[in-house]
Amino acid sequence: MVKFSDEKLKKVDEIVARYPDGKQKSALLPILHLAQDEFGGWLSVDVMDYVASLLKLEPIEVYEVATFYSMYNLKPVGRYIFEVCQTGPCMIQGSDNIVDYIKRKLGIGVGETTPDGLFTLKTVECLGACGYAPMMQLGKFFREHLTPEKVDAIIEECRQTAATNN
């Protein structure tokens, strides 16, 4: 059974309170972020149904939103998601080479996850770091001015973090 901890439920109330009474649907995007972070990095139907019940919405109201926004994952993903920008300004600075390098290094294609479940590779559209290209999003933060060496270091860093936390 999917359920937030008491602490997270308090956070849910806090978010809902930002909007006028009866407009709790406005909290949907922030709560879906919270749910995705809490329940394994993606939104299963169970999770979406749970969010619907929390906000007193019909499940379809949650599904239609979750499928619209690109940051919600609708299937399981790796622990670390490399989201490499490939729009014009990043392309000029060689984002294609970075994507190719990651593919070779991890042995996966775009949209795939490594068999150990650690890494997923995604290509994304402009993330607003055009002056610091090429770049990718990794979790909450941006990794900018990417080079193959930097990518190596990031992969190593993720492996280390995963090993320490297990």
Add this chain to the structure above:
Amino acid sequence: MGRKLLLDKANVPGIRGYEVYRREGGYAAAEKALKNMTPDQVTDEVKKSGLRGRGGAGFPTGMKWSFLAKPEGVPRHLVCNADESEPGTFKDRYLMEFLPHLLIEGLLVSSYALGSKATYIYIRGEYAWIPDILEQAIAEAKANGWLGKNILGTGFDCEIYVHRGAGAYICGEETALIESLEGKRGNPRIKPPFPAVKGVWDRPTVVNNVETLAAVVPILNIGGEEYAKIGVGKSTGTKLISACGNINKPGVFEIDMTISVEEFIYSDEYCGGIANGKRLKACIPGGSSVPILPANLLLKTVKGETRKMNYESLSDGGFPKGSMMGSGGFIVLDEDQCVVKHTLTLARFYRHESCGQCSPCREGTGWMEKILKNIETGKGKKSDIDLLWDIQRKIEGNTICPLGDAAAWPVAAAIRHFRDEFEWHVDNPQECLVRNYGLAHYADPLEVVTPA
């Protein structure tokens, strides 16, 4: 050195925190507005400043504020558009990351002018670390009596909330943003009714860009008339430009709008010239949606005048021979860049970001991407170029929101100015896979061919 009004304190150590911001003169504008001015006087000051929306459309901010309906007993809202997503644009991120209190102060003054007691910052989801910075600044402002109930004993109440989006360029369009803030898909609304009458939760709403709202602070500090003296014509004040691409010093610059494009690209104060000693081929001066210009039309207008970094000069020549200030996302391409491939990445961007409501945009963006992909990979036909022209024309003006236009313009401008490069791809299907067309004649002052 041009005058700096927004970033003048950006390098002061600790300016992100309340203490230093306040010590450096922060919240003086808020104090002045709330203690000594009526809301209408604040709006008048913004009107006098000539400030134009910094998100891309360039609509006069004071006028937008004056359209806000004020029916009795209905709450009104100010919403800050921090959904910065236009390729090439990363100025709002800089402001929020390094000068959060400048934005909070601007929001407070603007909320006072508009009577918004609950103000929202809608920030793009990918800027995932910035809400913490903003919420910290909001908490500090509140602890020091600048937010909450009865601010400065004036009886004015105001709260500011951060609302995170989840990855959708379309939510930068104000009615899509409002839908998203209501917890829905970001489908733009048909206007009218305009948000000023019926916005978020059907209440009167003003949506302004981050930089616009930050600019309200210096306007109050120096006065609207003084602000209007900076710059030229209807391009008053200063503008943030985020520069990227093949330049030596990518980054965010504050300019007063009298400098020339040439100075902006080549002077060490700004972009520092083209990287690696290459030559300039083309530039998209205002974010990916605005027309790309070849070097010969970028530095000088078609009349042979020096092109300046302001609203009027950048659009001099109209769409056939000019471009737009847009959001200030300045993308520079050197002689080694392929315009076809660059245009393809933009077409892919718009296909990905189309909300799918209107058929011309939903179908047209995908179709343009496919054709461009064919041309780029040597599988195109001559007739494809005319087909692309035809498709973009049928998207433009035929959609609910401007995303359709934004998708059409880059393709139109690329064909208009670089048609020979497209044709070269078609004629040399093998060669185009291994090398780029190069500079060709684009740096020469040739007459520009406009397709019929």
